[in-house]
Amino acid sequence: MSATARIPAISRHLSQNANEDSSGAQAPNQLPWNPSSSSFPALKDLPPLPNAPAGAAWVWGEDDQLGRLNLLTPARVKASVAEIKTGEIIPLNLPLNMPEKPAFERETFQHNIKTLWEDVAFDDTYSLNTQSGTQWDGFRHVGHFETKTFYNRATAKDFIGADANTHRCSIHHWANHGIAGRGILLDYWHYAKTHNKLYDPNTSHAISFAELKACAAFQGLDLRPESQGGHIRVGDMLFIRSGFVERYYELSSAERYAAATRSHDNLCFAGVAREPQLREWLHDSYFAAVVGDSPTFEAWPVPENDHLHQSLLALWGCPIGEMWNLEVLARKCRERGSWTFFLTSAPANVPGGVGSHANATVIL
Template identity: 60%
Template sequence: MSPTDRLSKVVDAFTGRSTVQDPNQLPWNPDSSQFPSRKELPKIEGAPDGAAWVWGKDDQIGRLNLLTPARVKAAAAEIRTGEMVRLDLPADVPKTPAFGREVSQHKIKPLGSDGVYYDDVYIMNTQSGTQWDGFRHFAHLDSKCFYNGATASDIIGPSPTTRCSIHHWATHCIASRAILLDYKHYAETHSANYDSCTSHSISLASLTACAVSQGLDIRPESAGGDIKPGDILLIRSGFIQRYNNLTPEERTSAALRTHEDLAWAGLKQEEEMLDWLHDCYFSAVAGDSPTFEIWPVTATEGARGRVGYLHESILALWGMPLGEMWDLERLAGKCRELGRWGLFVTSAPANVVGGVSSYPNAKAIF
């Protein structure tokens, strides 16, 4: 233990304030200012290796525990001009969803015959467009466990429960500081342009270079960087820009590619990326890509074994909300105009008991 860590523990003993979280002291205190690294995670009985099921045996919200009142209040300091930017696409975009998902439907229902009363009827797959992937969406593949030990029988069995239901996020609420990394702009201006509808791999080294170009240090605050526990990470890979530039026929053709032929730019499946995503203690991550990570998955061998789907670690092992197809176009332009990359973000997921995922209902406030 370093002299600084020893001093922190002495201060904690006198003030009753937890600063450095002991990995083995469960459940963890979300008000701590420094948390264990991925390699320091405790082995939890009954959990897969690498699981960060550390917020209590009955926890349902994972990294959203980091959104304490103190952190939300501090994040509100990012609101300076009051300008707002919506981060959801229209509910019926994309017009043709990929992966065979259903097209969003909206019908207007007249009430009576005098033309003065109407209702809406919505039919939608919450993951056809702008979305949060909930904890029921993707399990740890080897153990078939979802976050904090939930299983398929909790979701669709004869006696389903509400474990990992999206409504837990809705009742907790989501609001925090967000950091935007405009990787697409960085690539365009550094002779690394690419088509976001192809398998372009965004490595941690590339993200770091992008951040430097924006004047950001994307190491955790505890290591001297700009990332605070509870921040929301937003990554613009350029998919929405590309989609907007396609003809309707090209959009349909791209979405209807076979599962084997689907391809999108996204974060690289690599050990360094896993360490960074974990150790920054983001409360959530989101991007404009349909898959967030590079697709198809290109597994690599890391120091701690094979690195496959990032979804597996982000959702099932760490309990970190993951957003896809967020509209970051206006946001990126406003950030560049103002010369700032930190902003306040709110999201109101669907309050649906038993729900798997949700539209974000997200906006940025400058």
């Protein structure tokens, strides 16, 4: 490398290292943050940002569209490939027509076959709502309620209307970056059943942090970050099985319809609680994404408009996966006695898209 070429490279290296302390930890006030840092500030140590709600972690750059997907660095993705032991493929996608009747008055999936040449060639067309079936909630899905801002200072005017910016917070940024890395599963549904903690996933059963820790201990996992001696690595993708999919297949078609068509105020689903300790853990673990098997990830309904969605999506830029099919994965993890795995997901490349079906696959 010539001396001229080395100057900008050295400058980038010094600028990047200035954002870290001697241990490689990210310094809170040095923006933008370096996603390759070894550890990151706790929720209580986030720097206040101009024109941002309290607790906003818009720290990866003024034009950032990826949020915590920035943590899926090439080095972390390469390291996660070590999770592949047998090469067994486990798709995590429910059929596109499941649920038969989506909740929240969302449209049902429609599939039509078009004849191109009779008896010889066909096309097909889909009509779907990306918030039903196995899905990713994108950053356009839910904003911060009080300030009406979305991730990294976007607003509704960026998405719809005459002045809309069709690319800001769009799902296609995730598609162009790619999603791959290490997943870690907490099979709370199995833990609850084996410990006589029975509940219906179509009720507002809230899974506390204490219960998640007990579930993890039952599986032989320590929910502390790896930097503190635990099993959680920066950039992991968290999976929580709450039993929705198993329960769905136990219900009749009429029971499924009745559960999905309850009024908005009466819709109930099991999911994680919103207690401060759990919220801090979700933030401070620096998951690249969180995933559940229920339609809401968090316990539903939400009291006092304190949606965890607004923290994860709008404030922290953490993708939320919902209605993922974790049934086979959970069984295989139990059989192996191992709860980590390699995951890849390909969101739809739709400029301006709000969400996407996950197109997700685990390789064991």
